Amino acid sequence: MKKGNIFSGMRPTGRLHIGHLSVLNNWIKLQNDYNCFFGIVDWHALTTAFDYTETIQDNIRMMLLDWLSAGLDPEKSTIFVQSNVKEHGELHLLLSMITPLSWLERVPTYKDQIQQLGSQGKDISTYGFLGYPLLMAADILVYRSNLVPVGEDQLPHLEFTREICRRFNYLYKCEIFPEPQAELAKVAMLPGVDGRKMSKSYNNDIPLGASSEEIWEKVQLMVTDPARIRKTDPGHPEVCIVHTYHSIYSALGIEELREDCRQGKMGCVVCKKRLAKIIDEQLAPLREKRDYYEQKPELLTEILAEGARKARITAGETMELVRSAMNI
Numbered sequence: 204m205k206k207g208n209i210f211s212g213m214r215p216t217g218r219l220h221i222g223h224l225s226v227l228n229n230w231i232k233l234q235n236d237y238n239c240f241f242g243i244v245d246w247h248a249l250t251t252a253f254d255y256t257e258t259i260q261d262n263i264r265m266m267l268l269d270w271l272s273a274g275l276d277p278e279k280s281t282i283f284v285q286s287n288v289k290e291h292g293e294l295h296l297l298l299s300m301i302t303p304l305s306w307l308e309r310v311p312t313y314k315d316q317i318q319q320l321g322s323q324g325k326d327i328s329t330y331g332f333l334g335y336p337l338l339m340a341a342d343i344l345v346y347r348s349n350l351v352p353v354g355e356d357q358l359p360h361l362e363f364t365r366e367i368c369r370r371f372n373y374l375y376k377c378e379i380f381p382e383p384q385a386e387l388a389k390v391a392m393l394p395g396v397d398g399r400k401m402s403k404s405y406n407n408d409i410p411l412g413a414s415s416e417e418i419w420e421k422v423q424l425m426v427t428d429p430a431r432i433r434k435t436d437p438g439h440p441e442v443c444i445v446h447t448y449h450s451i452y453s454a455l456g457i458e459e460l461r462e463d464c465r466q467g468k469m470g471c472v473v474c475k476k477r478l479a480k481i482i483d484e485q486l487a488p489l490r491e492k493r494d495y496y497e498q499k500p501e502l503l504t505e506i507l508a509e510g511a512r513k514a515r516i517t518a519g520e521t522m523e524l525v526r527s528a529m530n531i
């Protein structure tokens with residue numbers, strides 16, 4: 204007996220990196236106990252990248268490979284592309300009828316993003332982008348989800364979804380939608396190798412599919428304690444990116460490592476080699492799975508087709524209830 208339904212999704216905007224693993228591992232853990240729907244949300248990607256769609260199909264494949272390599276299991280979870288399940292679009296439209304504009308305008312990410320992208324010369328003051336949180340609400344509600352595993356940055360969107368959910372149930376005197384709860388992953392804050400936020404656009408990330416060589420190259424770029432010139436100089440692990448990583452990945456030997464650094468007993472190169480080895484060990488099983496799937500493009504197509512077919516069944520049932528409640 205499953206404990207309920209789950210929806211979560213990611214926008215296919217490029218390769219995933221090790222900073223995404225905490226959210227993904229949370230999904231992987233939940234797929235045993237819940238009826239899970241995981242969507243590659245390509246319509247959401249269009250809200251900002253509407254003028255650059257050439258790479259979207261490649262990005263969808265890459266995201267699927269990243270997910271499968273991390274351990275999402277198409278035998279357990281329903282994995283699909285959002286635009287293949289038109290019910291998301293229909294629910295978005297119907298919910299738009301009951302959504303006050305002011306609710307959308309006050310979602311904190313809205314003005315922030317408009318400003319941020321605006322300063323880069325990109326105008327996203329579109330109808331579609333304003334509706335981003337409502338499309339998200341449709342994603343979640345169309346599966347009558349109980350739980351939504353996300354990162355903390357998505358909480359305002361989830362709160363908005365709950366408000367829409369209550370408003371619908373209230374207006375149409377029904378209990379079609381359970382109120383979805385957030386399931387927060389413990390997100391380890393991994394900085395990029397240069398100390399900025401980890402992002403592929405800064406090229407300071409370690410991709411999930413990185414080879415051993417690529418991992419070593421990236422670890423070599425990590426910024427260490429600038430006051431430490433010679434190996435025997437005492438180090439300051441608190442300001443060192445390599446140390447930040449060790450404290451997440453090498454919990455066991457961390458005290459000793461810190462002392463060796465402070466006393467100038469261990470040089471940065473050795474310390475980096477150790478870290479690269481640990482990250483490599485973490486990513487090796489992912490690479491193996493990725494290789495397996497990469498050689499089977501027809502299997503990838505099949506997984507998405509089967510996922511969409513299953514998703515449509517549940518989404519279709521919800522839409523029957525919704526249309527009937529709205530007399531449509």
Ligand code: TRP
Binds near residue numbers: 210211
């Ligand atoms: N907005 C989410 C993000 O950027 C992606 C997303 C779209 C999503 N629809 C969702 C997440 C529904 C959870 C549930 O990460």
